Amino acid sequence: MFNDLFAEVSQGFGTKNxxxxxxxFGRGHEIVVPHGKLIYIPQFIDQKIADRTLDVFFENDQYAWNETNWHNVENINDLVWKNIAWHQDTIKMYGKEHTLPRVSAWYGDTGKSYKYSGILLHPKPWSPALLWMREQLQKVSEHHFNSVLLNWYRSGQDHLSWHTDAEKELGKNPTIASLNFGEARRFVLRRNDDHSDKIEISLGHGDLLIMQGELQHYWQHSVPKQAKISKGRLNMTFRQIHSPTEL
Incomplete structure (x- = not known):
């Protein structure tokens, strides 16, 4: 499986090999790059549990997860979601409001709010399923996470532009653990000072990627559009939010 995801695995990762x-801990692949480190573990979550995760996290009062063209559903914010409070946010650019090309939810410890792109998120309380996911991550990351951002990419049309997760409340050199379910999507990193230096990973159902060290200060990442993908992907990025007194 690993060779299928990386055509040049024997020579290394990305343009710089x-x-x-x-x-x-004996699983996966640790990739050391300038100013950071990546840990990639394919099928970190067992397929049976990963399948069940999609069923539970997208349960609602009207639509079936696998039988719906979600880009045709205009009332996502009005649906009664059973287990995850999904919401599609809007941002203002050049005086106009734009709907984000993905649907999100924010969960975590009380008081661990998060702001990005002008959007202020207040955490919903942890669910048992999210707490179980966090427990599995902390076994391999040796890091405490007090919050998680869930992003739902309804199809390959939904995407995430180049950015860094370097907001002040994440602290210095944040560790971010990314769990992925559903359709495999491209995850691309590039150096801030050399955009030709790239690493690309196809993150699939149950896969885990951990970003560590100074990575967020020296590397950008994105989830580009993939027009041929018609099905959805769930991504959870577990983080540690610091209060002002902790910074």
Whole structure:
């Protein structure tokens, strides 16, 4: 499976052929890059649990997860979601409001609010399923996460532009763990000072990617459009939000 995802795995990762080693816990691939580190674990979550995750997280009062063209559903914010409070946000650009090309939800400890792109998110309380996911991550990351941003890409039309997760409340050198379910999507990183230096990973059903070190200060990442993909993808990025007194 690993060779299928990386055509040049024997030579390394990305345009600079970064090499990998097996992490100390014995699973996956640890990729050391300038100013950071990536840990990639294919099928970190068992397929049966990953399948069930999609059923539970998208349960609502009107539509079936796998039988709906979600880009034709105009009332996502009005649906009664059973387990995750999905919401499609809007941002203002050049005096006009634009709907974000993805649907999101924010969960975490009380008081751990998060602001990005002018959107202020207040956390919903942890659900048992999210707490279980967090527990699995902390076994391999040795890091405490107090919040999680869930992004739902309804099809390959939904995307995430180039950015860094370097907001002040994330603290210095944040560790961010990304769990992925549903359709595999391209995840691309590039150096801030050299856009030709790129690493691309296809993150699939149950896969885990952890970003560590100074990565957020020196590398950008994105989830580009993929027009041929018609089905959805769920991404959860677990983070640690710091209060002002902790910074």
């Amino acid at each position: 970064y090499t990998s080693t097996v992490p100390s």
